Amino acid sequence: MTQRVIDARGLRKTFGQTLAVDDLSLTVDAGEIFGFLGPNGAGKTTSIKMMLALVTPDEGEAEVLGAPLGSREARARVGFLPEHCRFHDSLTAREMVRFHGRLHGMRGEALERRIDQLLTRVDMLDAADRPLRGYSKGMLQRAGLAQALVNDPRLVFLDEPTSGLDPLGRLLVRDILRELRSNGVSVFLNSHLLGEVETTCDRVAFVKQGRVVHQLTLGAAPSSFEVEIRAVPIDPSVIEGLARFGTVVGRPGEHRLLLRVAGDAVLPDVSRWLVERGVQLFEIRGRRKSLEEWFVDVMGDDQRPG
């Protein structure tokens, strides 16, 4: 049986008259990288803060690592990298990670070894003994990632972990996320970088105006593969017949049709069926719908600025 690391039901949070999160319900499984996507102000950061007990929900309940929200037991096994990673800037990266390790009850040689291991992993060993105040945003994020992992967590919340990183830094974070997954660690990832989410996440939830409006299992989404057909004629009987293979989702032109199917395995069947029906087939092309297209579709035009 899959173990759930997050099970949130109906979480709601308002700040004064502003509704930040409305009826947030979601689950995250052990060893899963879960993407949490939404436009600015959708309530993503507030959702993370509720799960970390930094913000108290007005309604709803949740368990993190099997314990109620705010439990110290759960927080001892959780890592967190905030969006704007700020630490005491008079400390060096090594000191900062050491202090956070101590807050987890770690001490002595084991802690020092873990610090070296993590600073090496995030490629910060050379700058480890310099004060944080001299760090670039990307360096701060890498040092912050080290502090988030110091306690060898079972669940890591990362809020925009790569927003200040250069491409190599992003690759580094991507590799670390994969390592975490292979070690059975779950990751809850807030990110605007959809390409990155697409390559690292197992599953995503789209949040709009404080509410999860859609969830998607990436790579295995039954409805994420689209076939574009150029053929003559495309009449109602053809459209009706193609419905056996999937869902007709659009007509980009008189002789064009978009069909959403389970995967590329149906392409030969669709081609054969059209040819057998006497339809002149000029082009048939399958492609997976990108996460960005999903995002735009799910969010709708009302969320587009301008």
Added chain:
Amino acid sequence: MTMPALLTVAHLTLYDARRRKILTAAAICGALFLALFWTVSFFVARDLRLNPQPFVQRQITLVILSVFGLYAANFLSVLLASLLPVDALSGEIDSGVMQTLASKPVRRSEIVLGKWLGFGAVTVVYFLALATGVLAATRFIAGYQQLNIGIAIPLMVLELVVMHTISIAGGTRLGTVTNGIMTLGLYGAAFIGGWVEQLGTLGGVYALRLVGIVVSLFSPADTMWRLAAYYLQPDIVRSLGNAGPFAGGSVPSTAMVWWTLAFTALTLAFGIASFRRRQL
């Protein structure tokens, strides 16, 4: 509550505080003050040597010198106690530092108490260093042994603890600047309340005295200085009876010490409860 987490927060607070500019500024001010006080003590002692005075008058001069020195040390320490922790919580909440800290398996109360302990230690050590410098100057340069140090120093320490507790508790709700204004405002009110109480006592105006006492109940810090000043001065100096920071016209009762301890505990409890409810 686990001691290691609390002590780790206190350690972090100490570690961070020692690299702050305000502490450097306070250390420079303290060093300048001590240099000035030692110089003054040297000239006072030389003058007393060159122009011998009757014993009583000599003692009065030395007592005033010593009490003035301790008052200045106390005042500088009050400023440090009020301003050093003024952004301890509010600044870290605003900057986001607190989010990382509070997401760890640490109780909110441990964060408040750790900071209280850390900043308290810095302030008390600072004051003790200044007070030692003052007492050393009066003892070894001017040849005067200050009275009742064992009572007066703890009272002054309690005053500092009140001020730094107010500053930390205020930071759980108020922004940095507002908290600074509120903390120093309370100290100012206590200071003026003390004068009002002295004037009321000396002039026999009961209403003025009552106003001073009521202000002291809401902000008891200055009463600890006034009580300390009472113990620092021999009867003959007290009997001079002027209103002011060294005056002995109206002496706070020892019940004020208990109230100040209770006030500190209540303020700290408020700070903890307030920070527990704070949305980070």
